[in-house]
Structures are given as structure tokens and as C-alpha cells.
Amino acid sequence: MCHPNLVALAVLLCSTLLVNGGKILVFPVDGSHWINMNIIIAELHSRGHEVTVVRPNDTWYIKSESPHYKTITINSSAGIDEERFGAFVMETLTMRRQGASLWTRFSMEYDLMTHFYQMHVKVLEMVEGMFEDTKLMQSLHDAKYDLVLTDPAFGAGVLMAHRLGLPLVFNVRWTIQGEGHFAIAPSPLSYIPIPGSELTDKMTFIQRVQNMLYFFFLTLHIWYVTEPNYKPFVHRHFGSDVHYMELFQSADIWLMRNDFTFEFPRPTMPNVVYMSGFQCKPSKPLSKELEDFVQSSGEHGVIVMTLGTLVEELPEDIAEDFAAAFAELPQKVIWRHKGKRPSTLGNNTRILDWLPQNDLLGHPKTRVFVAHGGTNGIQEAIYHGVPLVGLPLMFDQADNLFRMNAKGVAKVLDIATVNKENFLEALKEVLYQPSYREKMKELSSIQRDQPMKPLDRAMFWIEFVMRHKGAAHLRTESYKMSIIQYHSIDVTAFLLAVILLVFTIFVSAFRFLLHKLFYRNKVKKE
Amino acid sequence: MCHPNLVALAVLLCSTLLVNGGKILVFPVDGSHWINMNIIIAELHSRGHEVTVVRPNDTWYIKSESPHYKTITINSSAGIDEERFGAFVMETLTMRRQGASLWTRFSMEYDLMTHFYQMHVKVLEMVEGMFEDTKLMQSLHDAKYDLVLTDPAFGAGVLMAHRLGLPLVFNVRWTIQGEGHFAIAPSPLSYIPIPGSELTDKMTFIQRVQNMLYFFFLTLHIWYVTEPNYKPFVHRHFGSDVHYMELFQSADIWLMRNDFTFEFPRPTMPNVVYMSGFQCKPSKPLSKELEDFVQSSGEHGVIVMTLGTLVEELPEDIAEDFAAAFAELPQKVIWRHKGKRPSTLGNNTRILDWLPQNDLLGHPKTRVFVAHGGTNGIQEAIYHGVPLVGLPLMFDQADNLFRMNAKGVAKVLDIATVNKENFLEALKEVLYQPSYREKMKELSSIQRDQPMKPLDRAMFWIEFVMRHKGAAHLRTESYKMSIIQYHSIDVTAFLLAVILLVFTIFVSAFRFLLHKLFYRNKVKKE
Missing domain, CATH: 3.40.50.2000 (Glycogen Phosphorylase B;)
Structure with missing residues (x-):
């Protein structure tokens, strides 16, 4: 028979697990993004959570064996090809060094874009494969995860969270919609420089014009990636009234790999949690x-x-x-x-x-x-x-x-x-x-000098989402509006029309009166 | 002679004071606003800070004697007249109860507005008196305060912080510019209801039209208060290129008496710190x-x-x-x-x-x-x-x-x-x-379920401002832009003009070519 103290200890442990031990499904991004994600996963593991990582079998960085997480390996070519990537980097360096013509540099940029485009295609193929694998989907349902944690540079995690009906937490800086803030928070182009523009939050008139032009190119690029890929995918699987942007913007918490020692001050949203520097730690002695x-x-x-x-x-x-x-x-x-x-x-x-x-x-x-x-x-x-x-x-x-x-x-x-x-x-x-x-x-x-360490803050909010099954009170649903509604373009047009109508009626009445008077006088005179 | 341990203790205490003990100048608002401010002051005092409260001599709530703060009492009638206010409340209640006509109710609203307007006038008179009292101003300079803490429902603290060149922290919900967020964060009228409108963050088209109309009235009201009072005051004392709105928006930290258990989710700014519920504490046993x-x-x-x-x-x-x-x-x-x-x-x-x-x-x-x-x-x-x-x-x-x-x-x-x-x-x-x-x-x-108690969070950020002499990294300077610049109206107009010009040139060239061709054909025919 068991010693009563041991039983008490076991009960205590179990209840602790029930409170703390969540189940988390992770869709990471390969390469340097994985280094970040892995730190968060290790911390989640150390706090008693069970983490499952979905990885393509040709992944570069994401190991299949780890003390911190279990893996689900998918037959897919959605990983990063290390050799091809390395060759591309060296080629770029050499070309830039040789003073490559504008045209060559432009074609290199285009190559890079195509490279990423192909990765989006492969990621969607991977998700499609998962959706069609009924045995896998059943096991994911049965596992009863508490949330999906993903780096939304690619859309796999967003799509799977929607399919499984799970709360969604982002580990984010770059998204399909550009820098994270631009996808969720108001970003007045008058003082928020488009990333890559090398502009600051204090711009001259010409710089503000540049910034707006960069914004148009960015919008075009988003359209170029989402329109032929994510849009048909989402329509096929979730219905024609669902848009990827909506699924994406409905994430509960955005753990942003950023803060204001790094970023220019700018508008933000209540569900954005800054965790810049979460990977930093005191130095150890050298050899x-x-x-x-x-x-x-x-x-x-x-x-x-x-x-x-x-x-x-x-x-x-x-x-x-x-x-x-x-x-x-x-x-x-x-x-x-x-x-x-x-x-x-x-x-x-x-x-x-x-x-x-x-x-x-x-x-x-x-x-x-x-x-x-x-x-x-x-x-x-x-x-x-x-x-x-x-x-x-x-x-x-x-x-x-x-x-x-x-x-x-x-x-x-x-x-x-x-x-x-x-x-x-x-x-x-x-x-x-x-x-x-x-x-x-x-x-x-x-x-x-922060009230809480960035990694602890990230953990708090991941666990908050588990405790409350989301963070609806921090999340606007403004993404459900069309651009015309969001920017009150319809309301402005309506009010202008009313003003115009009132003005027209007033002028007509005035002219009518004037005409009457004038006519009467004329008649009298005659 | 002193025991060495006592000396060590004294040194320790002094260094603690040097680190923790800041000097804070407080401009509170009378009435129920003071209850909030007093809780914050008591906490600041308990953390070793020295607080000085500026109060008009006819104040209703703000006591001249307290273990938590010193006072500077100003001869002024900027306090709230308890009797008049009580009478007004009773009158309002009775009238509403008797089903007062729309006109009566409107005139009551107007009375209330006039009442507040008068208070703004009196507050500015008080600040003017302080500015002119060279002895007082010298003593405020000499006191070397670390920051001004104020409730910006009235502008006294904002104006004094600018005069003394001190960092500024707000304890805020209502401002001269309406609800705090509207004065600092982007507030899309499509899903952010104007306070008082009794609308939610999900509005029909008609409700969005209403919301925009409320916004116009609010803007008008702001203009009504600031234009004849704050504007000339600021121009007189700080020069004609300074605007009250700028001084106000440059506050380092906005401790907001609000959060998202109370407010609808909405855009915010990095220097807004939510402290709703800071006054809440566990209950004690009843008698x-x-x-x-x-x-x-x-x-x-x-x-x-x-x-x-x-x-x-x-x-x-x-x-x-x-x-x-x-x-x-x-x-x-x-x-x-x-x-x-x-x-x-x-x-x-x-x-x-x-x-x-x-x-x-x-x-x-x-x-x-x-x-x-x-x-x-x-x-x-x-x-x-x-x-x-x-x-x-x-x-x-x-x-x-x-x-x-x-x-x-x-x-x-x-x-x-x-x-x-x-x-x-x-x-x-x-x-x-x-x-x-x-x-x-x-x-x-x-x-x-917050990572930190609201009152502790408020304390952290007040002390942060003292440690770093402000919080510039969290504060945009977008308030320095004109409305036309902020909303990129000039840039949009410029780009539209360019498009129009290019289009016109293109059409003209086309017509010119057509004309040439047609004319040549005509000549040939002839």
C-alpha cells in the first residue's frame, strides 16, 4: 500500500498539472525563426506544458528529437533547402560586390520573391495534405490541444487553428501582410515608416510621398501572395465568405518580437504583447x-x-x-x-x-x-x-x-x-x-527596466489564453468590416450627399423665390 | 561617537532614499477624482516618495493636512462648490423625474457645460496667478521636482509641467479633448463609439452615421472650451507657435483609469498604462x-x-x-x-x-x-x-x-x-x-488575472519616468503634425494631382496624334 503522504503528493502534483499543464500545438517557421520559437518552447516545457511541433520532413533547423517537445513530421517540401539558400546568399553577396546593374539586382529581388512565393505554395500543399489525412486530423482533434502557437510568416498554423477551432497565439514580427503591426494596428503613413523604406518617424513631405508609394507596393505584394494561393485555399476549405485576413487577424495574442527600444513609437493594440529581448540572458565566463x-x-x-x-x-x-x-x-x-x-x-x-x-x-x-x-x-x-x-x-x-x-x-x-x-x-x-x-x-x-521579464510576459499571456480559452476582451473584431466601412468612407459619402442635397434644395428654393419675386415685379411693371 | 553599524545603516537608508525617494508635484481634480488620486498619492508616499499637492483654498475634498502629502494652497475659486453642486444634482433629478421638456433638458445640459466652462476659466486664473507669483515660482523651481502628476480633466498640471520643464504623468480618463484615448490614439469611428453615444463596437450603418455626428459635436465642444481660454493663455505665456494640445499630448505616461474588462477593445499607444481596478482591494469582515x-x-x-x-x-x-x-x-x-x-x-x-x-x-x-x-x-x-x-x-x-x-x-x-x-x-x-x-x-x-497588480503597474511607470527623466521612447511626436499632414491629406492630393497630370498629358498626346493622323488623311484625301 502507498504511504498517505505519497498519495497526497501525487494528488498535489496532478492538480498542479491540471492547472499548469496545457497542450500546445506549434507551427514554426524554419531557419533563424526556429531559434526564437525553440526558446519559447523550452520555457513552456519547463513550466509543465506539453508541446507538439509540426515539421516538414525536409526541415533544415527543426530537430525531430528534443527533450522539450514531441513532433509530428509531415511528408512535405515546405522546409528551407539549406544548400540552395546558402548558394543564393553567396551569389547575392558577390553580385552586389561586383556592382551588379540595377536590372540584375532587381531580378535578384524578384528571385527572392519567387523563392518565398514557392514556399507559400509548398506550405499550403502541406496543410492541404494534413486536412485530407482523416486519420491525422482525427488524432489532432482527439489530442484536445489548448491552443495553436505559430509564427505567421506562413499561414499553416492560422489555417489549422481555424480547422480545429482552437485559440491562436502568434510569435510574430513578419507576416504575409508585412511587419506585424501593419496587419493589426492603425498605421498612419504620415509618421510610421514602411519597413525597408529606411525612413524614420519624422519625415519630410517627399519622404511621406515615398512612404505612401512603398505602401502601395507592399499592398500589391500582399495581393500577389494571397490572391492566387490563400484565397482559393480558404474558400475551398472554409467557404466563400471566409477570408484568410480575417482568420489571421482573429489571433488572440500577438507576441511581438519587438519593442520600443527597437521600433519607433507607434499605435498598437491591446492584444499585442512586446517580448523583444526574450532570448537575452546574462553572459557566462569565457574559456x-x-x-x-x-x-x-x-x-x-x-x-x-x-x-x-x-x-x-x-x-x-x-x-x-x-x-x-x-x-x-x-x-x-x-x-x-x-x-x-x-x-x-x-x-x-x-x-x-x-x-x-x-x-x-x-x-x-x-x-x-x-x-x-x-x-x-x-x-x-x-x-x-x-x-x-x-x-x-x-x-x-x-x-x-x-x-x-x-x-x-x-x-x-x-x-x-x-x-x-x-x-x-x-x-x-x-x-x-x-x-x-x-x-x-x-x-x-x-x-x-521593465516590470516583468519579456519571456515571463510571453508565458503569462500564453497561459492566460489557456486559462480563458482565448483573449476576446483584448481583440477588436474590426477585421470583419470591409475597408470602406472601416475607414467610414460610406458614412462620409452619405453625409456629404446629405449636405449637397440640403444645399441644392436651399439654392433651388432661393432661386424659385427670386424668380417669383422678379416675375411678380415684372408682371406688376407691365 | 556613533556605532559603525548605525553609520552603515544610515548610509544604506540614504542611498535607498536617493534611489527610491522622488519628489512629485500633484495637480489633482476635486470631487470623486480626488478619491482616486489620493490612493495613488498614499501608495507613492508608502514607497518613500515626497508628494506635494497644489490645491485651491475653496476645495471641497482635498484636505490641507495629510500624513501622505504636503500642500501648496492657492487663493483661488477653482474648487468645486459643494452646495451649488448638490443643489444642481437635486434639481436635475427632480426635473428629469417630472418629465421635463426636451428644451428644459437641453438647457440643463447647457447649464452643466457652462458650469464646467467656468471651472476651466477659474483654473486658468489660478495658474495665471501662480505664474505671476515670482516667489512661488522660484520655490517650485528650487524644489527640483522629478515630475508633475496630474488629472488632465483641467489643464493646470500640463501648463505647470511645461513652465517648470518637468516630465508629465497623467492619472486620466476624461480630458478637455473627451475620453483619454481620443486625445492620443487613433480612433476609427467605424467601431469606436464616442463615449456618451451609448453605441457599441459593432454598429449598423445608421449608428455609424450617428457616431460621426457625435464626433463633430465633441470636436465643436473641444473648440468651445480651448479656443477662448487655453489658446490665448498658452500663446501669452509660451509663445504663439505653442498649442495646448501639443503640451497635453506630450505627456510621458498616461495612467488610464480604464481597461478592457470595462472598455471595448480599441487601438492604444505604447505610453498608455491601464490601471483600472487599482483602487480595488479584498473585503474586510463586516461589523x-x-x-x-x-x-x-x-x-x-x-x-x-x-x-x-x-x-x-x-x-x-x-x-x-x-x-x-x-x-x-x-x-x-x-x-x-x-x-x-x-x-x-x-x-x-x-x-x-x-x-x-x-x-x-x-x-x-x-x-x-x-x-x-x-x-x-x-x-x-x-x-x-x-x-x-x-x-x-x-x-x-x-x-x-x-x-x-x-x-x-x-x-x-x-x-x-x-x-x-x-x-x-x-x-x-x-x-x-x-x-x-x-x-x-x-x-x-x-x-x-493580470501579470501585475494595477496599482503596482502605475507605480512602476511613475518611477520609470523618474529614473529615466521621461519615457520618450514610448511617445510618438505625431502631435507636432498638422491634421492635414497627420492624415496624409497633402500627400494624397499630391499623388492624385500627379496621376491627373499624367492622365491629361497622355490624353492630350493621344488627341494630338489622332488629330495629326486625321488631318494628314484629310489633307491626303483633299
Whole structure:
């Protein structure tokens, strides 16, 4: 027989599980997006929730085995093709470096768009396959998940949540509708720059015109992706009165990988929860060897450089230029670089295959971070208060770095024109103009000064949705209105018509009266 | 000599004070607004901050002596005249009860507007007097306050913060520009009802037309108050390029006495902090006598009724009707009533001069709260999960109760038409239709399920502003734009003009070509 205390303990554990232990179905996005999602999943697991991840079998980053989650692997080609992607990145870099013509660059952009378009098609094929697999669908129904957690850069999670009738939580920055805010919150184009425009929240007239034109292109691009794919899919499966945009906008909570140390201040919605920096954590001690190297920098400090996991090799001429520039500085340099060892490399520069980025950024000797401008890296730089020299390569990187530049904490270079001289100049500017470091320290102190840690806040709201089966009180249903209704165009037209009518009646009456009078006088005269 | 440990303690205390102990200058609003502000002040005091309250010498509610704050008393008539106000309330009640004509009611509304208008004039006179008192202004400068905390229903705090160059925090729901959100966040009139319109966030076409008309009246009213008063004042003291609206919108943090258990979901801004329910606290045990009375209700439970502090006496006929209705119910009733004892009073009804509202609402036997719909009372009812029968009298009360009605947790009656029958019917509906209680319990559970207590959240952000000398990163500067710029009217007009020009050129060229061709043919033919 069981000891009564043990029974009590078991009951306690069970009740805790009943309260805390939810079941979560996750539709992640492959690549660097997965790194973020995985942190959230690990935290959910540590809080006693059971997480199931849906992954295509050709996925690049998403492992099938993990202590934190179970997986459902779908036969699909919706993953990211690592080799093709790597080749594309290198090709882009080389072409930009060679000063490719406007036409070549435009066709590269078009290639990238087509690449993403194809991924949307494949994702929808994957979902279609799942919908048609009655055994799978039955098992998903039977599993009684509490919610779907998804990165809505692709629509799989949104569609499945609707099919299963489950609450929906987003881990979001980019969506099919562009940057997350633009899909849900009012975004006056007069002071909210379209991401990618490299405009700020203070624009001249010409910049505001540009911003509006960018908005039209964005709208066109959304239409280009949704119209031939999501629209017929949704009509086929949910009926012709259902629109993807509606399903998407009805998400309960938007956990935004963003905040206002990063973004310009702007309107938001009650169900947007900012969790920028949720991946940041204090640094750990370096290895003995690295620590010795860092300490040997003395008062000059250390420069840390990495261009992310996508770019492992740099074109040779750039690498030579960078190495030569580093060699002229009194600082020590730690550089993640996988190509040929540059001939110009100085004694002060250590080349590594991989570097402990967070631990180096958190080291008191670190003075500058040379980075490509991925969101994770920038947020770690903010967290540790290290100013940036930016070398954006693609995607949102230029835009991210531009924001840091506007806040006075980054100097941004163009990979197409960077050389030893301007690289050295940028490094010296960020090293020796105190404003970069001071402003970054201030930004860091603001980012860290929050009532709650970003990851805890994210957890609270995921669990809130489980406790209350949604967050309807925070979510407008304005997405159910047409654009004409939403912007009160019909009401304005009606009121203008009424005013016009009243005015016309008034003028007619006046003319009629005038005519009567005039006519009477005329008659009298006659 | 001092013991070393004591010195260490003193140093510790001093450093704590340096970190925590800020200096705050408060410009409150008199009446029920002060009750809220005083709770915040007491909490600030308990956290080691030094609070100074500016009060006119004829104030009604704001005491000159308090353990929580110091005062600066200004010779002014900007307070609320208790007697005049009480008389006005009684007059209004009686007139509405007698079925006053539309004209009388309109003139009463006009009287109320004039009353508030006069208060604005007096507040500005008070601030003018302060500005001109060089000794006072010097002492305010020398005191080195960290921020101004104000209720911006009147503009004194806004103007003083600008004069002293201090960060500004609002404790706000109503402003000169109407409900707080309308003054700072985008408010699409298609789904955001104008407060007072008794519309919801789901409107028919006609309701949307109404809503837009209400918006025009509101705009007119704002103009009526600011144009002849605030505008010349600001121009006189700060220069002709400064506008009151700008000073007002530049507040760092808006502590909003509101949240989405109360308000319809809507766009908001990053520097809006919701603190609805900050005044709510668990109930304390009742007095022995009251507890016995409550317990004697058995399974039927208790009805609690109070119409707030403004209405101490009810017209005799209403009181008789209420008492008669109560007498027919099996519940026990606790009624705050100061007039003549109604002849119809039943044995089940206890009349009190004052009642411990929070302790009664938190009592498990309480079934219904009959209330006038002041924000404090409603928020306490939500906190304790007690459904409402509402009898709105004036100001925002009808609107507050309407929101509760839309959420299915209140039945609202009109004081003009209430009688024994419909009062009894309303009570029975809320008592015996389970949905009222269930929905209120749900609302209560949502209000209580927050990552942080509302009052703690308010404190965090006040202290954040002190630590960082503002909250610039959360605040847009869109208020610096003109309406034409903000709404991109100039950009739209420009783009339309360009399109028109291009179209005209195209058509002209086409006609020119056609003409040439036609003319050549004609010439050839000839």
C-alpha cells in the first residue's frame, strides 16, 4: 500500500498539472525563426506544458528529437533547402560586390520573391495534405490541444487553428501582410515608416510621398501572395465568405518580437504583447584561452565580429580589407570567419569557427559589435549595451540596422562599397565617439527596466489564453468590416450627399423665390 | 561617537532614499477624482516618495493636512462648490423625474457645460496667478521636482509641467479633448463609439452615421472650451507657435483609469498604462451587527444599494417605489439612504447613512449591486464579481453602465421612468437569470488575472519616468503634425494631382496624334 503522504503528493502534483499543464500545438517557421520559437518552447516545457511541433520532413533547423517537445513530421517540401539558400546568399553577396546593374539586382529581388512565393505554395500543399489525412486530423482533434502557437510568416498554423477551432497565439514580427503591426494596428503613413523604406518617424513631405508609394507596393505584394494561393485555399476549405485576413487577424495574442527600444513609437493594440529581448540572458565566463586573449587587450578593449550563420565565407577581397583594417587598430579582435585565412591578418585578430556571442557581448572589455543586423544579434547588443558597426546583407537586416542608426547606436556600411578605409573609419567612429556607447548604454538600461521579464510576459499571456480559452476582451473584431466601412468612407459619402442635397434644395428654393419675386415685379411693371 | 553599524545603516537608508525617494508635484481634480488620486498619492508616499499637492483654498475634498502629502494652497475659486453642486444634482433629478421638456433638458445640459466652462476659466486664473507669483515660482523651481502628476480633466498640471520643464504623468480618463484615448490614439469611428453615444463596437450603418455626428459635436465642444481660454493663455505665456494640445499630448505616461474588462477593445499607444481596478482591494469582515443581518438572508442573499455621495436624498416618490419593490423580495437589502424613511419600507430592508461598500460587495452573500454607475463603484463590482442594476444620474454614469449592459452584467433603468414595477422586474432579472452573475464572475476573473497588480503597474511607470527623466521612447511626436499632414491629406492630393497630370498629358498626346493622323488623311484625301 502507498504511504498517505505519497498519495497526497501525487494528488498535489496532478492538480498542479491540471492547472499548469496545457497542450500546445506549434507551427514554426524554419531557419533563424526556429531559434526564437525553440526558446519559447523550452520555457513552456519547463513550466509543465506539453508541446507538439509540426515539421516538414525536409526541415533544415527543426530537430525531430528534443527533450522539450514531441513532433509530428509531415511528408512535405515546405522546409528551407539549406544548400540552395546558402548558394543564393553567396551569389547575392558577390553580385552586389561586383556592382551588379540595377536590372540584375532587381531580378535578384524578384528571385527572392519567387523563392518565398514557392514556399507559400509548398506550405499550403502541406496543410492541404494534413486536412485530407482523416486519420491525422482525427488524432489532432482527439489530442484536445489548448491552443495553436505559430509564427505567421506562413499561414499553416492560422489555417489549422481555424480547422480545429482552437485559440491562436502568434510569435510574430513578419507576416504575409508585412511587419506585424501593419496587419493589426492603425498605421498612419504620415509618421510610421514602411519597413525597408529606411525612413524614420519624422519625415519630410517627399519622404511621406515615398512612404505612401512603398505602401502601395507592399499592398500589391500582399495581393500577389494571397490572391492566387490563400484565397482559393480558404474558400475551398472554409467557404466563400471566409477570408484568410480575417482568420489571421482573429489571433488572440500577438507576441511581438519587438519593442520600443527597437521600433519607433507607434499605435498598437491591446492584444499585442512586446517580448523583444526574450532570448537575452546574462553572459557566462569565457574559456580560459579566450578570456586571456580578451584581457590582453588592456584598456583598448575588444571588437567582436560575426555576420551570422547564413554567411560563413566572405568574398576574398572583403576579408582581406577587413583583416587589414583590424590590423591597424590597438584593440584585440575576435572574428567568426570560415574562409581562407586573410594574408593581411594582424597579430591582434583571432579568427574562430564559432564564437560564444552572448558571453562576448556581455564581457566588460567588449567595445564594438560588427554584425549583419539580424534581430537576435541586435537585441543581444542592446541588452549588453554594445554599439554596432552594421553590414546588412539581406532581408530585414538593413532595416533593423537603420533603426539602430536612427537611435545613434550604430554606424551602417554597404557591403557593395565597403573597403579597408571606410571600414576602419566606421570602427574608429563607434570606438572613439562616446555618444555611440552612451546611447547604447541608455537603450540597454531602458530595455532592462521593465516590470516583468519579456519571456515571463510571453508565458503569462500564453497561459492566460489557456486559462480563458482565448483573449476576446483584448481583440477588436474590426477585421470583419470591409475597408470602406472601416475607414467610414460610406458614412462620409452619405453625409456629404446629405449636405449637397440640403444645399441644392436651399439654392433651388432661393432661386424659385427670386424668380417669383422678379416675375411678380415684372408682371406688376407691365 | 556613533556605532559603525548605525553609520552603515544610515548610509544604506540614504542611498535607498536617493534611489527610491522622488519628489512629485500633484495637480489633482476635486470631487470623486480626488478619491482616486489620493490612493495613488498614499501608495507613492508608502514607497518613500515626497508628494506635494497644489490645491485651491475653496476645495471641497482635498484636505490641507495629510500624513501622505504636503500642500501648496492657492487663493483661488477653482474648487468645486459643494452646495451649488448638490443643489444642481437635486434639481436635475427632480426635473428629469417630472418629465421635463426636451428644451428644459437641453438647457440643463447647457447649464452643466457652462458650469464646467467656468471651472476651466477659474483654473486658468489660478495658474495665471501662480505664474505671476515670482516667489512661488522660484520655490517650485528650487524644489527640483522629478515630475508633475496630474488629472488632465483641467489643464493646470500640463501648463505647470511645461513652465517648470518637468516630465508629465497623467492619472486620466476624461480630458478637455473627451475620453483619454481620443486625445492620443487613433480612433476609427467605424467601431469606436464616442463615449456618451451609448453605441457599441459593432454598429449598423445608421449608428455609424450617428457616431460621426457625435464626433463633430465633441470636436465643436473641444473648440468651445480651448479656443477662448487655453489658446490665448498658452500663446501669452509660451509663445504663439505653442498649442495646448501639443503640451497635453506630450505627456510621458498616461495612467488610464480604464481597461478592457470595462472598455471595448480599441487601438492604444505604447505610453498608455491601464490601471483600472487599482483602487480595488479584498473585503474586510463586516461589523457584528451587519454580518448578522447579512447572514439572516440565508440562501436568498443580499442586495446592496447606494447612489454615490452626490445623491444623498432621493425624490420621495422614487424612494417609496424602491422600498416597496424591495419589500416584495425574499432577499435582505442594505440601502444607503439619507432622506425621509419611506412608509413602504419592508422588514427585510436596512437603511444606513453610510455603508462599507467594498466589504459588502466582497461578501459571499451579496447578489446584486444597485448603483448609479460611477467608475469606482463599477470597478469594485467587477473586482468582486457582483452584477449590477444601474440607475445612472449624470456625467459618464450612463455610458459606464451601458458598457456593463453590453457585456451582459448589468440591467440599466432610467431615473425618469423608474417605478416599483420595472425596478422589481430589473432586480428579479439580475437575481434569477444566471447569465448576469456568470458573466460578471468571468469578467472578474479576467480583471484579476493580470501579470501585475494595477496599482503596482502605475507605480512602476511613475518611477520609470523618474529614473529615466521621461519615457520618450514610448511617445510618438505625431502631435507636432498638422491634421492635414497627420492624415496624409497633402500627400494624397499630391499623388492624385500627379496621376491627373499624367492622365491629361497622355490624353492630350493621344488627341494630338489622332488629330495629326486625321488631318494628314484629310489633307491626303483633299
